[in-house]
Structures are given as C-alpha cells and as structure tokens.
Amino acid sequence: MNERKTIDLEQGWDFMQKGITKLKNILEGLPEPQFSSEDYMMLYTTIYNMCTQKPPHDYSQQLYDKYRESFEEYITSTVLPSLREKHDEFMLRELVRRWSNHKVMVRWLSRFFHYLDRYFIARRSLPPLNEVGLACFRDLVYKEVNGKVRDAVISLIDQEREGEQIDRALLKNVLDIFVEIGMGQMEYYENDFESSMLKDTAGYYSRKASNWILEDSCPDYMLKAEECLKREKDRVSHYLHVSSEPKLLEKVQHELLTVYATQLLEKEHSGCHALLRDDKVDDLSRMYRLFSKIPRGLDPVSSMFKQHVTAEGTTLVKQAEDAASNKKAEKRDVVGLQEQVFVRKVIELHDKYLAYVNDCFNNHTLFHKALKEAFEIFCNKGVAGSSSAELLATFCDNILKKGGSEKLSDEAIEDTLEKVVKLLAYISDKDLFAEFYRKKLARRLLFDKSANDEHERSILTKLKQQCGGQFTSKMEGMVTDLTLAKENQSHFEEYLSNNSNVSPGIDLTVTVLTTGFWPSYKSFDLNLPAEMVKCVEVFREFYQTKTKHRKLTWIYSLGTCNINGKFDPKTMELIVTTYQASALLLFNLSDRLSYQEIMSQLNLSDDDVVRLLHSLSCAKYKILIKEPNTKTISPTDYFEFNSKFTDKMRRIKIPLPPVDEKKKVIEDVDKDRRYAIDASIVRIMKSRKVLGYQQLVMECVEQLGRMFKPDVKAIKKRIEDLITRDYLERDKENPNLFRYLA
Structure with a gap:
C-alpha cells in the first residue's frame, strides 16, 4: 500500500x-x-x-490562523481603501456590495476549510470558521465606518421626512448589516444606530411641533401628527428593524403629543371644547386615537368632555328655569309643559353624548364615567320648584296616559321609556321618583287613563332591571289589582242578576284594591245621600259572601258619578265626583242652602267644601247660584240650584280644582326614608356590634345610596332616636362609639 506523500505547509498554502x-x-x-x-x-x-x-506535519492550527489572515489581508488591501474613497450614499452602496461579497467569501472559504470546523475547532472549542470570517469584517471594516454609515443613514431618513425620494432598499440593506454583525444579538443595531436615530427623531419632531403648535388649529395639528405616526410606522415596515417600532412611535408621540397635550387640548378656537361644541365627530375620534396612545393621555380629554356635558346640561336647566318663570309672569296655564320639553331635551343630550362615547371614544370606561358624573351633576338639580324625580315621573305619565301631549308610535314610546329609565340611574332620589310615579300610575289605572297595558308593564320591567324587584313590587301589585277588580265587578253583576230582590237602584261599579300596594288616600266619613247608602250596603253584602276577613274602606274622593240634571231648557248628564254628586243631591230636598248647612250635612272639612262649591258655582259651569256673586267661597255664602243653566253639550264633565299632591308625596317619602335609615343602622350595628360614628354614617350612606342619598343630619337624628328607643347606646369613654343592644 502506497504511503501518502507529506505536504509541507508552504507548498500546501501556495496551492490554497x-x-x-x-x-x-x-x-x-x-x-x-x-x-x-x-x-x-x-x-x-x-x-x-x-x-x-x-505530527509535526499536522498544520491545523497554522491553517486556522491563515484562514483569518486571508480575510484580514483582503480587507486591508482592497475593501477598506475602496470604502475610504467614497462618501454618503456612494459609501453606503459600496458597503452593501462589500458586505455581500464578504459573506460569499466566508461561505466559500469555510467550505474549503470545512475539515477544520468538523474536527479541529470542535475539539478545541474555538470560534467556528463562519464566525471568524464575519468577525474580521466587524473588527476591521464595521468598527471603522459605522459612525459615518449611521450619520449617512440618519441624514437620508431626515431627507425622506422632508418629502424627498430616497432609496429605501439601500437603507434596508445597510441596516441589515447592523443586525447581522451582531450574529444573533441586537446590541450593534441598538447602540450604534438606533439610539442616535431615536435622538435625531426626537429633535426633528420637537422642531416641527414647536412651529405647528403656533401656526395650526388643533384639528390640523392632529392630522399632521397622525400622518407622521403613520409614516414612521411605514418606515419600520420598509427598512428599520421591527423592534424599533414601539420606541420610534413613543418618541414621536412624546414630542408631538405629550409635550403639547395641554396646549393642544386647550387651544381657544379649535381645542377639545370647541370640537365638542361644534360636533366635530371625526376630529374627536382622531383625538381619542392619538391621546389613547400616550400615558394618561385620555385623562384631560375625558375631564374636558365631562365639563362640556355638565355645562350643556346646566344650560338646559337654566333655560327651563327661565321659561318656567316667564310662564308664571304671563300667568299662562301651561302646566308642566316646559318641564316636559326639558326632560325631552335631557334625553336628546344623553343620546348625543352616549353616541360620542360609543363612536368617538371607542366605548372607553373613562368616558362612560365622565358622562355619568356629568349627568349626575345637573340631573339632580330641580326645575321651577320640581325635583328631577317628579319631572321624570310626570314625563312618563304624559307618555303613558290617553291624550298625553306626546303623540308617539309604539316603538318610539318603548324607546323613550328605555331612555327615561337610563336617566333615572343618574338621579339620587329614586325613591321620590317611585312615589310620584306610583301616584300617577294610580290615577291612570283608576280613571282608565292608561293608553296601553303593554307599555305600563314594559316600563315596570325596565325599572325592575334598573332598580331591583323591591322598587316595583307595589306598582306591579297595582296593575294586577285592577285585573282582579274587573273580575270582581263581573262577579258582582252576576250576583245582582241572580238575586233579583237585591238591587242598588242605580248602576254601580266598584273597584276593590289592596291597601298595601296603593298610595294612601284620605277616607272621610262623608255623609252619603240615601241613594248612595243603599249601593254601599248592597255591595258590602255581596263582598261578605266572598270573604269574611277583609275590611272594606271606601275612598269616596276617588269616585265619579253620572247624574241627570233637570234644568228648565233641557235635561243634561253631569259627570261629577262623588263629593260633588252628594252636594248636588242635597238640592233635591232644599231649594236654598247655606255654606254651613252643606258642610254639616256632608260632614266634610272646610277645604273640601270650598273646593267642591267653587267647582259648582264659580267655575266654567255654574250649576249652583251663589249669593253674594263673588269669585271666592266664604262661610257666609248661600247657594241655590240654577234651573236656568244650559250648555250646547248634552253631557258635561265638571272638574274639581286639582289638589297639589307634591307636599303629600314628599312627606310620605320622608317618612319612608326615616324607616329605611333606621333599618339600615340597625342592620349594620347588628352585624358589627360596636362601631364609630363616622364609619356608621359611611356604611349607612353606602347601603342606602341605590335608592336615595341620605342626609348626614338625618342619619345623626335617627341614631339619636334609636338610642332613646334602646336599640343602641353610646360608649361611656368615647361618645363617638356606639354599641348595639340586642
């Protein structure tokens, strides 16, 4: 077997x-x-x-060194001189070309020397060939030119910001070098380029903003700011590294928005208030988009929104006040019409700004809170002596009763009721609303004034969802009562037809109600005329056949009668109250009666007698002639039946002057509140046993806040009362500490 011929270092390297x-x-x-x-x-x-x-002919180490030297020699002799003679964009192009070539050279050489990577380097834990090749470029080329490159790139970016066309692909390639040189780390890109670029960006936009804030209106400024942010984002997608985006946008937002936020929002003719005043919906949406990106940027916007809505609402209150006082001055009888207009305007205001919250301010909780707080401020101001609770109840009454001033379709009624219930959420005296509403509901139900049962039930459902079951339980009871009363009446008619010996002598309709559900009414012992006494007895007998355990209390003040008046010109049907009917029937037996005689025969109070005699002798229809002929009733007056009375109608309704029930409602609510405060204090003390005054008041206010805002003085008074009734006692050492007495 031939032995391989040894290659010495010089000979081998010449070949390489x-x-x-x-x-x-x-x-x-x-x-x-x-x-x-x-x-x-x-x-x-x-x-x-x-x-x-x-060994000693294993030249691995020498070849590893020569591999690096090959790069160093090429860079020093060729690459650096070619870069040093070029500037700006030309230098950037040359750098990109040289880097691209360098990577090719590294790829090829590391293949030729691949055996080193596999064995020699692996065993010695040395940097691999690829890394050595790239490190040569980094240490010799990059470290020398990165400052110039960075400045050239930033200069091009600024040119582009000023609207010039630049070679974006070139920038992308140059910036890729900063990233690739890090070999997996971002430190070179961040330290050698990004930090300077961000500083330059801040300076650039700081200069721009300082001019724009003086020259431009708030909408124009925001348009420019939004456009700048869009372009910077665009820059990232075209040539900057993706990791720069949040830092870059933060710099732009800081310089354009954070620095000038207050100045921008408070610009006199075009700031936030002006945009709200002029309904600039698009600009407000843009304001939200921009300011939502900066830390706590929405706080001043929502606060201005709250101020604006509060001011708008307060203006409505003032307009309604002025209109109401003008009406008083003119003495026109337009009862509550101004107040109705006021509620309608408040609903419209709420619709408008709720749409702003949803559309312009992206349903953000901060703006919902601002809207709520603004409405709470002016919705709890009364108008012309009426609380908002009363106004809302009257408004509902107007919509729900027959012949109300609001002529609306079923959908519009549903929609309006929905909105009224939303407004109720802002009102602190919900219990007062409930009492007024109950009074008016009672009148609608008892006098058959309700336009539609469906709507009555529908608003009760809405109120129940908003305020809880306890809030509507009595009202629901009233509606159910009427259905039962109708059944009861048909049973009564059946009873009469089956017992021919029993007859009231006149047509009689009785509505039986459950005391607990309905408002409390005065029940006087009116001395009924004989005709009516018979009716009462017949019905009482019938009712006892159904139940022995219930006591009937007759409320004559709510009754109505149809009676025939036989006047000389013609007989006419008069629709009157039970009181009026009783007074008129006295004249069947006497031609002339004094005030005192009428009063003693009917057994009524002065106030009631004055009201009913005024309605019969001084008002539109003079059924009785009064002596002396004055406009007021006095205890020395005499009355006669006016046989000459006539009217073009065959059937007339004689109204009683209305009674102002407001005082009574407020008294009832005050009484209920006292009970509620008592119950709340006892509940809290029962669970806590010992509690300080401040804490007790705080917890009490919190517990009752859903229905009404309890007055601290009232709570203090109730605590004193509970102490005298031995529910609580003061601590002997500390008078501000209370104990619960079981």
Whole structure:
C-alpha cells in the first residue's frame, strides 16, 4: 500500500493561495472562470490532507490562523481603501456590495476549510470558521465606518421626512448589516444606530411641533401628527428593524403629543371644547386615537368632555328655569309643559353624548364615567320648584296616559321609556321618583287613563332591571289589582242578576284594591245621600259572601258619578265626583242652602267644601247660584240650584280644582326614608356590634345610596332616636362609639 506523500505547509498554502486569489478575482469582477467541482474537491482535499498528517506535519492550527489572515489581508488591501474613497450614499452602496461579497467569501472559504470546523475547532472549542470570517469584517471594516454609515443613514431618513425620494432598499440593506454583525444579538443595531436615530427623531419632531403648535388649529395639528405616526410606522415596515417600532412611535408621540397635550387640548378656537361644541365627530375620534396612545393621555380629554356635558346640561336647566318663570309672569296655564320639553331635551343630550362615547371614544370606561358624573351633576338639580324625580315621573305619565301631549308610535314610546329609565340611574332620589310615579300610575289605572297595558308593564320591567324587584313590587301589585277588580265587578253583576230582590237602584261599579300596594288616600266619613247608602250596603253584602276577613274602606274622593240634571231648557248628564254628586243631591230636598248647612250635612272639612262649591258655582259651569256673586267661597255664602243653566253639550264633565299632591308625596317619602335609615343602622350595628360614628354614617350612606342619598343630619337624628328607643347606646369613654343592644 502506497504511503501518502507529506505536504509541507508552504507548498500546501501556495496551492490554497491560488484558489483564494481566484475567489477574490471573481468577487472583484475580474475575468476568471467559475470554480469547477474538481477545483473545489482539490482545495478541500488539500486542507484535509494537511490536517490529517502525523505530527509535526499536522498544520491545523497554522491553517486556522491563515484562514483569518486571508480575510484580514483582503480587507486591508482592497475593501477598506475602496470604502475610504467614497462618501454618503456612494459609501453606503459600496458597503452593501462589500458586505455581500464578504459573506460569499466566508461561505466559500469555510467550505474549503470545512475539515477544520468538523474536527479541529470542535475539539478545541474555538470560534467556528463562519464566525471568524464575519468577525474580521466587524473588527476591521464595521468598527471603522459605522459612525459615518449611521450619520449617512440618519441624514437620508431626515431627507425622506422632508418629502424627498430616497432609496429605501439601500437603507434596508445597510441596516441589515447592523443586525447581522451582531450574529444573533441586537446590541450593534441598538447602540450604534438606533439610539442616535431615536435622538435625531426626537429633535426633528420637537422642531416641527414647536412651529405647528403656533401656526395650526388643533384639528390640523392632529392630522399632521397622525400622518407622521403613520409614516414612521411605514418606515419600520420598509427598512428599520421591527423592534424599533414601539420606541420610534413613543418618541414621536412624546414630542408631538405629550409635550403639547395641554396646549393642544386647550387651544381657544379649535381645542377639545370647541370640537365638542361644534360636533366635530371625526376630529374627536382622531383625538381619542392619538391621546389613547400616550400615558394618561385620555385623562384631560375625558375631564374636558365631562365639563362640556355638565355645562350643556346646566344650560338646559337654566333655560327651563327661565321659561318656567316667564310662564308664571304671563300667568299662562301651561302646566308642566316646559318641564316636559326639558326632560325631552335631557334625553336628546344623553343620546348625543352616549353616541360620542360609543363612536368617538371607542366605548372607553373613562368616558362612560365622565358622562355619568356629568349627568349626575345637573340631573339632580330641580326645575321651577320640581325635583328631577317628579319631572321624570310626570314625563312618563304624559307618555303613558290617553291624550298625553306626546303623540308617539309604539316603538318610539318603548324607546323613550328605555331612555327615561337610563336617566333615572343618574338621579339620587329614586325613591321620590317611585312615589310620584306610583301616584300617577294610580290615577291612570283608576280613571282608565292608561293608553296601553303593554307599555305600563314594559316600563315596570325596565325599572325592575334598573332598580331591583323591591322598587316595583307595589306598582306591579297595582296593575294586577285592577285585573282582579274587573273580575270582581263581573262577579258582582252576576250576583245582582241572580238575586233579583237585591238591587242598588242605580248602576254601580266598584273597584276593590289592596291597601298595601296603593298610595294612601284620605277616607272621610262623608255623609252619603240615601241613594248612595243603599249601593254601599248592597255591595258590602255581596263582598261578605266572598270573604269574611277583609275590611272594606271606601275612598269616596276617588269616585265619579253620572247624574241627570233637570234644568228648565233641557235635561243634561253631569259627570261629577262623588263629593260633588252628594252636594248636588242635597238640592233635591232644599231649594236654598247655606255654606254651613252643606258642610254639616256632608260632614266634610272646610277645604273640601270650598273646593267642591267653587267647582259648582264659580267655575266654567255654574250649576249652583251663589249669593253674594263673588269669585271666592266664604262661610257666609248661600247657594241655590240654577234651573236656568244650559250648555250646547248634552253631557258635561265638571272638574274639581286639582289638589297639589307634591307636599303629600314628599312627606310620605320622608317618612319612608326615616324607616329605611333606621333599618339600615340597625342592620349594620347588628352585624358589627360596636362601631364609630363616622364609619356608621359611611356604611349607612353606602347601603342606602341605590335608592336615595341620605342626609348626614338625618342619619345623626335617627341614631339619636334609636338610642332613646334602646336599640343602641353610646360608649361611656368615647361618645363617638356606639354599641348595639340586642
């Protein structure tokens, strides 16, 4: 077997040198045939042989060093001089070409010397050939030129920002060098390029912003800012490394928005307030998009939104106040119409700004909170002596009763009721609303004024969802009561037809209600005329056949009667209240009666007698003639039946002057509140046993806040009352500490 001939270092390296020179010539573009596979095999085999000879002829270490020296020699003699003679964009192009060539050279040489990678390097834990090749470029070329390259690149970016066309592909290739030189790490890109680029960006936009803020309106400025952010994002996608995007945008946002946020938002004729005032929806959306990106950027926007909505709402309150006082001055009888307009306007205002929150401000919680707080401020201001709770209840009444001033389709009614319930959420006196609403609901139900049962039930469902089952339980009971009352009436009619010996003598309809559900009404012992006494007795007998355990209380103040008035010109049907009917029937027995006689015969209070006699003798229809003929009723007056009375109608309704129930409602609510506060204090103390005054008040306010905002003085008063009733006691050492007495 032939022994392999030993190759000495010089001879072997000469042969390798020829291959390396050929590779350099190819890279330099000189006429040189490409490497054939035989050439490649010869070069590879030479290295293999020189590394596998027995010592001292194993030249692995020397070849490893010469591999590096080949790069260093080529870079020093050819690459660096070619870069040093070029500047700016030409230098960048040359660098890209040289780097590209260098990578080709590394690929080829590391293949020729591949045997070193597999054995020698692996055993000695030395840097692999690929890394050595790239490190040569980094240490010799990159370290010398990176400062100039960085400045040239930043200069091109600034030119592009000013609208000039630049070679983006070139920049991408140059910046890839910064990344690739790191061999998997980003430190070269970040330290040698990115930090300076970000600093330059900040400076560039700082200069721009300082001019724009003086020259441009807020919308124009925001358009420019948005455009700049878009372009910077675009820059990242075209040539910057993706990791630069958040840092770059943060710099631009800081210079354009954070620095000038207050100035921008408060610009006199075009800032946030102006955009809200002029309904600039697109600009507001842009403002949200831009300011949502900067830390706490939305805080001032939402605060201005709150101020604006509060101001708009307060203006509505003031307009309604002025309109109401004008009405009083003109003495026009437009009861509550202004207040109705006010509620409608508040609903429209809420619709408008809720749409802003959803559309312009992307449903952000900060703006929902601002809207809520703004509405809470002005929705709890009353108008013309009426609280918002009363106004809302009256507004609902107007929509739900027959012949209300609001003529709406079923869908519009549903929609409006939905919105009223939303407004109710902002009102602190929900219990007051409930009481007013219940009073008005009672009138609608009892006098058959409700336009539609479906709507009545629908709003109760909405209120139940908003305020809980307890809030609507009585109202639901009232609606159910009426259905039962109708059944009861048909049973009564059946009872009369089956018992011919029993007859009230006149047509009688009775509505039986459950006391607990309905508002409390005064029940007087009115002395009924004989005709009516019979009716009451007949119905009582019927009712006892159904139940022995229930007590009937008659509420005459809510009754109505249809009676025939036989006047000289013609007989007419009069629709009157039970009180009026009782007074008129007295004149069947006497031609002339004094005020005092009427009062004692009916057994009514002064107030009630004055009201009903005024309605019969001083108002539109003068059924009774009063002596003396004045406009007011006094205890010395006398009354006669007016037999000459006539009217073009055959059937007339004689109204009683309305009673202002507001005072009564407020008293009832105050009473209920006292009970609620008592219950809350006892509940808290029962679970806590011992508690300080401040803590007790705080917990009490929190517990009751869903229905009404309890007054701290009222809570203090209730605590004192509970102490006197032995529910609580003061601590002997500390008077601000209370104990629960079981």
